[in-house]
Amino acid sequence: MIRADLVIVDAAQLLTMRGPAPRVGAQLRDLSIIEGGCLAVKDGLIVFVGTRDEFETQVATDQVDEVIDAGGQVVMPGFVDAHTHIPFAGSREHEFARRLSGATYQEIAREGGGIMSTVASTRAASDEDLLDTMLTRMDRMVLEGITTCEAKSGYGLTLDHELRLLRLLKQAGRQHPMGIVATFLGAHTVPAEYRDDRDAYLRLVIDEMIPAVTAGGLAEFCDVFCEKGVFTVSEARRVLTAGIKSGLRPRIHADQLTSFGGAELAAELSAASADHLDHAGDEGIKLMARAGVPAVLLPGASFCMMQRQYAPARKIIDLGVAPVVATDLNPGTCNVESMQLMVALACLNMGMTVEEAISAVTINAAVTIGRSSTTGSLEAGKAADILVLDIPNYLHLAYRPGANHVVVVIKEGDVVARDGRLTYEEDSSEACD
Ligand code: NIG
Ligand code: FE
Numbered sequence: 001m002i003r004a005d006l007v008i009v010d011a012a013q014l015l016t017m018r019g020p021a022p023r024v025g026a027q028l029r030d031l032s033i034i035e036g037g038c039l040a041v042k043d044g045l046i047v048f049v050g051t052r053d054e055f056e057t058q059v060a061t062d063q064v065d066e067v068i069d070a071g072g073q074v075v076m077p078g079f080v081d082a083h084t085h086i087p088f089a090g091s092r093e094h095e096f097a098r099r100l101s102g103a104t105y106q107e108i109a110r111e112g113g114g115i116m117s118t119v120a121s122t123r124a125a126s127d128e129d130l131l132d133t134m135l136t137r138m139d140r141m142v143l144e145g146i147t148t149c150e151a152k153s154g155y156g157l158t159l160d161h162e163l164r165l166l167r168l169l170k171q172a173g174r175q176h177p178m179g180i181v182a183t184f185l186g187a188h189t190v191p192a193e194y195r196d197d198r199d200a201y202l203r204l205v206i207d208e209m210i211p212a213v214t215a216g217g218l219a220e221f222c223d224v225f226c227e228k229g230v231f232t233v234s235e236a237r238r239v240l241t242a243g244i245k246s247g248l249r250p251r252i253h254a255d256q257l258t259s260f261g262g263a264e265l266a267a268e269l270s271a272a273s274a275d276h277l278d279h280a281g282d283e284g285i286k287l288m289a290r291a292g293v294p295a296v297l298l299p300g301a302s303f304c305m306m307q308r309q310y311a312p313a314r315k316i317i318d319l320g321v322a323p324v325v326a327t328d329l330n331p332g333t334c335n336v337e338s339m340q341l342m343v344a345l346a347c348l349n350m351g352m353t354v355e356e357a358i359s360a361v362t363i364n365a366a367v368t369i370g371r372s373s374t375t376g377s378l379e380a381g382k383a384a385d386i387l388v389l390d391i392p393n394y395l396h397l398a399y400r401p402g403a404n405h406v407v408v409v410i411k412e413g414d415v416v417a418r419d420g421r422l423t424y425e426e427d428s429s430e431a432c433d
Contacts (some may be wrong), residue, residue, distance in 0.1 A: 002064060013047070016034060024320050031394065073371075075378070083328050087153060088330065106229060123158075136327070167216075176358050210239075221251050222242075252274050266284075282319075286317050294324050323364060324361075
């Protein structure tokens with residue numbers, strides 16, 4: 001018999017997401033559902049997933065500490081948010097209000113606002129304050145069902161500040177139950193002090209920041225904001241190639257505001273992902289499909305930027321690219337912690353089916369950030385990163401947007417949130433590094 005310390009029984013739908021990873025094309029619509037499904041956890045790992053009958057005959061329940069009755073509810077893997085910018089201080093609601101009155105993101109950036117305004121508040125914040133705001137942000141993410149996220153630096157933009165943000169991210173990951181995968185985004189913009197010598201900034205990123213990031217083991221990925229007025233395709237290529245040589249896998253903010261060649265560059269470099277893609281053209285998408293580069297779609301950014309044009313998700317899926325959907329959580333273009341809202345936006349504004357969107361926020365997202373061996377699906381041997389949602393079937397995730405349907409969040413076997421409240425003690429024993 002299989003021994004367990006926590007079991008979940010009788011889920012109306014248990015979305016196991018077992019099967020191909022990443023999912024493409026028609027595979028995206030198969031959530032490998034077990035109706036009336038049960039699941040058992042031991043020492044943080046999933047040890048059993050199956051029907052009630054199989055559970056009865058295979059799982060020993062005498063040493064179980066907790067039985068969660070998921071009758072009438074949906075059980076699914078924790079959300080994997082594959083694109084966030086969580087290490088930042090301050091907020092930009094006044095810019096947001098200006099955009100509501102017609103100012104554009106690019107205009108605000110040219111005036112010294114935008115990313116540079118967050119860089120200023122982030123540089124000015126103490127380690128303690130930055131860590132605190134990050135942990136609070138992560139608390140909100142967990143309450144929304146996010147159990148693992150990718151997180152980028154990019155609001156430091158000096159050697160010391162970029163390294164500081166990545167160190168604080170690491171520390172937040174140690175203190176908080178949510179898993180973090182770090183990305184170095186020193187090429188987020190050319191900081192104001194280098195405006196007249198952008199090449200000097202690129203050399204700083206390539207010759208000093210990237211080697212220091214890898215020497216410190218501070219990130220797995222390297223990202224660039226490849227966009228008109230930010231970094232050109234050839235500049236992005238230089239940064240990402242240097243990252244690859246240092247062992248950082250490339251990902252790209254591509255074709256977010258204009259059609260700029262980011263998707264093509266992602267294909268050329270076999271990037272871990274190309275992200276945004278709101279203005280990506282057919283050719284770039286076809287090249288991504290051929291190179292097996294997943295597309296991280298960020299409908300929350302398009303929504304909060306009041307864009308009419310969302311990423312061409314249907315074309316992306318039909319051409320065989322693996323779609324991922326993420327929040328892009330950041331203070332400028334999408335200050336939203338809800339993956340559930342992203343699922344709804346993916347369906348309502350990008351034409352994805354609910355099944356495709358769920359594949360995109362679980363198993364496909366896990367593949368993109370290099371964590372599919374441990375999370376993204378409910379299978380024996382994987383970490384017990386599990387959600388219980390108070391909905392009778394998964395369609396309600398998109399059908400009832402704006403609500404937090406998550407009632408239980410389990411991270412590596414521990415219940416970390418229940419009924420909208422956190423249930424873990426933060427490990428604050430560590431002082432700032
Ligand atoms: O993903 N596009 C670049 N970076 C962020 C926005 C950053 C900001 O405005 O602070 C994004 O949308
Ligand atoms: Fe982003």
